[in-house]
Amino acid sequence: QVQLVESGGGLVQAGGSLRLSCAASGRTFSSYTVGWFRQAPGKEREFVAAVTRSGRFTDYAGSVKGRFTISRDNAKNTVYLQMNSLAPEDTAVYYCAARVGGGDYSTIRSYDIWGQGTQVTVSS
Numbered sequence: 001q002v003q004l005v006e007s008g009g010g011l012v013q014a015g016g017s018l019r020l021s022c023a024a025s026g027r028t029f030s031s032y033t034v035g036w037f038r039q040a041p042g043k044e045r046e047f048v049a050a051v052t053r054s055g056r057f058t059d060y061a062g063s064v065k066g067r068f069t070i071s072r073d074n075a076k077n078t079v080y081l082q083m084n085s086l087a088p089e090d091t092a093v094y095y096c097a098a099r100v101g102g103g104d105y106s107t108i109r110s111y112d113i114w115g116q117g118t119q120v121t122v123s124s
Helices: none
Strands: 003-007 010-013 018-025 033-039 046-051 058-060 068-073 078-083 092-099 118-123
Touching: 003 092, 018 033, 018 092, 018 118, 033 068, 033 078, 046 068, 046 078, 058 068, 078 092
Parallel strands: 010 118
Antiparallel strands: 003 018, 018 078, 033 046, 033 092, 046 058, 068 078, 092 118
C-alpha cells in the first residue's frame, strides 16, 4: 500500500511562496488521485486541490484558485503544491491524501490514504 510523506512547510511572510511535496512509496502511485487538504486550529479540515492519476486534470478550492498550483511527477512518485501570494488565512497543517475511487475531489472520506501533515505558517 502507498504511504505518503509531506514536506516543505515552514514559516513565511504574507505575500511569499512555498512549495509542498508529497512523496509516496509504492510502485502503484500513478493509480491514485491525490489531493491536498488543510486544517487550521479550531477549524475543520478542508479541501485545497486535487490532481488526477495522469496529472491532466486538476481541481481547486475557490479560496486558492489562481494562487496555488498542484502538479505531479509519477516518475518521482511525488505530488507538489506550489503556493504563491500566501496570506495569514492560509496558515494550517497541510495534508496530502490519495484515493483510487471516484467522486467529488473535495470529499474527505473518499480518500483512503493520508500523510501526517506539514505545518505552514504565514505571518502578517
